Amino acid sequence: MKITAGRRELAAGMLGLAGLALARPASAFVGPRPECIAPSAPGGGWDFTCRTVGRLMQELKVVEQPVQVSNMPGAVGAVAYANVTGRRNSDNNLFVATSTVGLTQIAQRRYPGDVDRVRWLAMLGADTGVILVRADSRFKTLGDFLDALKSDPTSVVTGGSSSLGGYDHLRLLLLAQKAGIASADLKKFRWIHYDGGGPAVTQMLGGHVEVVSTDLAEIAGFVEAGQIRVLGTMSEARLAGSFANIPTAREQGFDVVGLNWRGFYTGGRVSDEHYNAMVAGLKRVYDSDGWKEAARRSGLQPIWRSGPEFERFVANMVTELRSLSQEIGIIS
Amino acid sequence: MDIIPSLANGFAVAAQPMNLLVAFIGCFVGTVIGALPGIGPVNGIAILIPLAFSLDLSPVSALILLTSVYYGSMFGGRIASILLNIPGDSSAVVTCIDGFPMAKKGRAADALAISAISSFFGGTLATVGLTVLAPSLAMAAIHFGPREYFALYVMAIIIVGGIATGNPAKTLVAGLLGLVIGTVGIDPATGIPRFTFGAYELYEGIDFVIVAIGLFAISEFLIYIEQRRTGPVEQVPVGRRTTALRRLTYPATSLRASLLGFVIGVLPGAGATLASFMGYALEKRVSDKENTFGKGDPRGVAAPEAADNAAAGGSLVPMLTLGVPGSGTTAIMLGMLVTLNVQPGPLLFQQQPDIVWGLVAALYVSNIILLILNIPLVGIFAKLLSVPPHYLMPGVVTVSFLGVYSVNQNSFDLLMMVGFGVFGYLLRKMSIPLVPVVLGIILGTPMEQSLRRALAASGGDVWTLFQSPLALGLHAVTAIIVAIAILRESRRRIGEAAATRGA
Amino acid sequence: MSDRIVGVLLALFAGWYSWEAGSYAVDFGDPMGPAFFPELLAPPLGLLGLYLVLRPDPEPEWSTGRYLLSQAATVVVLVAYALLLQPMGFILATLLMVTCLTAMLGARLPQALGGGAATSLGAFALFDWLLGIPLPPGIAFGG
DSSP: OHHHHHHHHHHHHHHHHHHHHHTOGGGSOSOSSOEEEESSOTTSHHHHHHHHHHHHHHHTTSOSSOOEEEEOOSGGGHHHHHHHHHHOTTOTTEEEEEEHHHHHHHHTTOSSSOGGGEEEEEEEEEEEEEEEEETTOSOOSHHHHHHHHHHOTTSSEEEESSOTTSHHHHHHHHHHHHTTOOHHHHTTOEEEEOSSHHHHHHHHHTTSOSEEEEEHHHHHHHHHTTSEEEEEEOSSSOOSGGGTTSOBTGGGTOOOOOEEEEEEEEETTOOHHHHHHHHHHHHHHHHSHHHHHHHHHTTOEEEEEEHHHHHHHHHHHHHHHHHHHHHHTSOO | OOHHHHHHHHHHHHTSHHHHHHHHHHHHHHHHHHHSTTOOHHHHHHHHHHHHHHTTOOHHHHHHHHHHHHHHHHHHHHHHHHHHSOOSSGGGTTHHHHHHHHHHTTOHHHHHHHHHHHHHHHHHHHHHHHHHHHHHHHHHHTTOOHHHHHHHHHHHHHHHHHHSOSOHHHHHHHHHHHHHHHTOEEOTTTOOEESOTTOGGGTTOOOHHHHHHIIIIIHHHHHHHHHGGGSOOOOOOOOSOSSOGGGGOOHHHHHHHHHHHHHHHHSTTTHHHHHHHHHHHHHHHHHOSSSOTTSOOHHHHHHHHHHHHHHHHHTHHHHHHHSOOSSHHHHHHHHHHHHTTOOOSTTHHHHOHHHHHHHHHHHHHHHHHHHHHHHHHHHHHHHGGGSOHHHHHHHHHHHHHHHHHHHHOOHHHHHHHHHHHHHHHHHHHTTOOSHHHHHHHHHHHHHHHHHHHHHHHHTSOGGGGGSSHHHHHHHHHHHHHHHHHHHHHHHHHHHHHHHHHHO | OHHHHHHHHHHHHHHHHHHHHTTOOOSSSOSSOTTHHHHHHHHHHHHHHHHHHHSOOOOOOOOOHHHHHHHHHHHHHHHHHHHHHHHHOHHHHHHHHHHHHHHHTTOOHHHHHHHHHHHHHHHHIIIIIISOOOOOOOGGGTO
16 A cells, blocks of 8 residues: 555656756646546547547647546536536646536536636637438428428427537527527427437437437538538538538528537636646647647537636626526526 | 458458457456446446557557457456346346356356357357448438337336246336436436435436445345354355356357347447347247246346347447447447547448458457457356355455445445445345346436437327337337236136145 | 335335426426426336235245344444545555454454455555556545
């Protein structure tokens, strides 16, 4: 037993020395055991964020030890949030993946505490919300689909990878709102929850759900294979590359931007020095070609926001999502 | 694309010395990890990922490492089931029913050998299926919608009743209690926490590992204390295999169970657990002529083992071709693939054929390595039972605590495990079987979700459940199963009544 | 008798379960809601409970005397272990638990201590070193 304790201390000591030798605190990304918590089961978007960024950090030598990815699924991130705010508030080893989906939960008061309980590090990219149908669907444009909903809100079976009131559902409701559908009718929509975009789309191919609202990245392969049609992307402008021919919702007259950004937070009592070091490390990942490549492959648009700017962005977004959820009647 | 040349290329990749070595390491580590209760492929993969990166393995080699760990832990999972009556993972629950009685009779080595052989059979058959049918099967699986899944789960729950022996009312109680425990946690469809009483530890539901280890391992300990009341407990005789390997293969059983397991494995979400006990139930219906199942019938070990490994292979079909994980473990593999810049999905077979066929070939190779590795290990594992019980049993309790602790690292889970241990002890005393409880927990959530999805799509119209030929067919099979069970039961009652009158 | 008691308890539990489930509601989007499935499970559970009251199995043979005491002591040891594992650390807590359990199963104290030491050190080596599953080091070793 003495040996283990010794081994750990030795390792920590050596890392400490290494940090001293470099004499630039900014180059030591985090503590000796860098850990990224993915608040989902393996395979999901948060898991992907942690694993990709963790891999790049090691490749770019931002960290000395491999980044350990821990999966802490539960209540769409609330379990991880509770764990970090409760027990690991000042742990400078730790950064946690999150996204707009997590913020929606905070906005709807489903997390223990508000956004100010943690420190928001940075966002590195954003996934784009899309409305999907089968290639042989009766709907050719967003207008077709929203008209059908307008004339009979129960006539289309919709689904996605979030539960009722979650971000996939909320984006769809936003579109419907822009199409002039009354709030009372929004409640009548038929929404089926799936465990992810992939399962939702395969169920759509089987004809069990007609329209799917979800993020592009996970299901990009189906679009490229020509099995499904994207009615519209909820991005500010058209996407690049093979998705350039897909019209945005905005250009079809429904001004909704539904980006699911990917980023990280850390404990609320992490010191400024460590916070800045983490942001700097993430910036190096963001600037690398490896991240550009990974983002391109998975349909993310690289977008960088960090530090105070990112914290303001998060706070604004939560306010916005909260008032929307109240308006639609998801929370009181 | 022709299968034969592609596969030949795949074998050329898999047979490279580096990849063979990687497969061997993966199989060995997987077996050991699978043997520890509560520690599963997740941990195995987590341990080996840094290794894969630090050795700078190519994507194919890394994939081979992962799949061999995956298969290896499927092989290893039943070791604790057979020797200690603790299911190491959810698909090994059913193996306890006949595996542990076999070990108690001194046939532990036989049972382990049977499980290795039939696992090999199931795994290989599934790999053949994967090779030949993958793309077309994946497209067939999408016809399974919420209604069809619901029908499948109803059938599964009904079949649970047929697995256990004893009072059918108590079997049903056990299954229902399992479903009830499964409703604890956040409701995935609406995000509302149910039966959590504000405890965040319960939000994700009660982990299967906690319930299974508590119910089986801790209650076993309490039962053991009590058994000493009726005199010293006999040490289980540990032998070598009592019969030749040839006589421990059950080709007909393995074939039936493998086919069923593969089909179930291909359906995303149904998974190896469902396959293992459907395989067992099928075998019990077909072969249990002398009422030996549940008392250490070797076919009761062979069937779930073959089915469960076949399903593990089958669940790779939706993962590779649709990018939809068929089980928890394939979800991890999916995450790994993405990290390695391999994007599973409809285009994978066209875009990255080297990787796919290398992987398929590696599956064949891993299966063979596992068989070769496991047969000699059987004797060593069985030796575990020769440790005196007053050392062995506390050791098992320690490992059980660790298995549970590794899930979430908190003492709340440990307390729950002890609670379930006491609960399991009471159930056993009341002769309420434990296996249906565990299966109820596993099947509860998917069953509820498929029902809710079907009804959400129809706007609450219940008839939708029967408005699909496939679902209707499944319900019809369920009805036939129930009818046969009722008929048999009443015939048995009449027979018994006649016997008492005659006596 | 035991079956009857369990039957009554089951019926009561089913009633409470259904009642508690009834408080879970959403007012839109999901025609069945989170209460539906639990409410579906409760009636058969309650009915089976009543069935056990009416048609109980023969009485099981319950544990008595010093064996019952020994079982109760075991549960106490296990609960204590669950609570002490993190503050006390794995090695020390496991040493204590395994020693207690081994002694209760009839081994002499030196033997029990030996078993406890072997089990705790062996398990620590296996899990923490080989498998990389971090175990709580506890106060004794300074974390």
